Amino acid sequence: MRIAGLTALAAGALVLPALLAPTASAEVEDITISAWGNSEIPVACDYVGANCTVMARMFGSDYALPATLTINGQELTSAERLDYPDRERSALRGTWRPPAKGTYTIVATQGSSTKTLVIEITGDAQLGSGSAGLFPTGSS
Numbered sequence: 001m002r003i004a005g006l007t008a009l010a011a012g013a014l015v016l017p018a019l020l021a022p023t024a025s026a027e028v029e030d031i032t033i034s035a036w037g038n039s040e041i042p043v044a045c046d047y048v049g050a051n052c053t054v055m056a057r058m059f060g061s062d063y064a065l066p067a068t069l070t071i072n073g074q075e076l077t078s079a080e081r082l083d084y085p086d087r088e089r090s091a092l093r094g095t096w097r098p099p100a101k102g103t104y105t106i107v108a109t110q111g112s113s114t115k116t117l118v119i120e121i122t123g124d125a126q127l128g129s130g131s132a133g134l135f136p137t138g139s140s
Helices: 002-020
Strands: 027-036 052-059 067-071 080-084 089-096 102-110 113-121 134-136
Touching: 027 102, 027 113, 052 067, 052 102, 067 089
Parallel strands: none
Antiparallel strands: 027 052, 052 089, 067 102, 080 089, 102 113, 113 134
């Protein structure tokens, strides 16, 4: 009887720290996308073949957790990781060229946090005549 009581006490001692441990704190803050115009001024990424910069920013004490950036389900392979330990922040930044007109869903994920940005590419290649078409959905 005494051994069973000690076993239960030991099992409780192992479970208690897990219950009291702080939860992971990593969150995707936002996703931005822009292209560069002829005069080095950022413009909307709204035409086929635009040289677009996609960036997702993350924050929290677990800012260094692995993160992904996808466009229509395909990982943005050009994305580079930027870490700012003194601010508990990180970012993924990469270049993307929209291959065709249409709707594109950009998703940034870190841990259990996710943000989504939906954009519409409406302009023909090299013309940039489309509308600004940025529609953030902000799902978390």
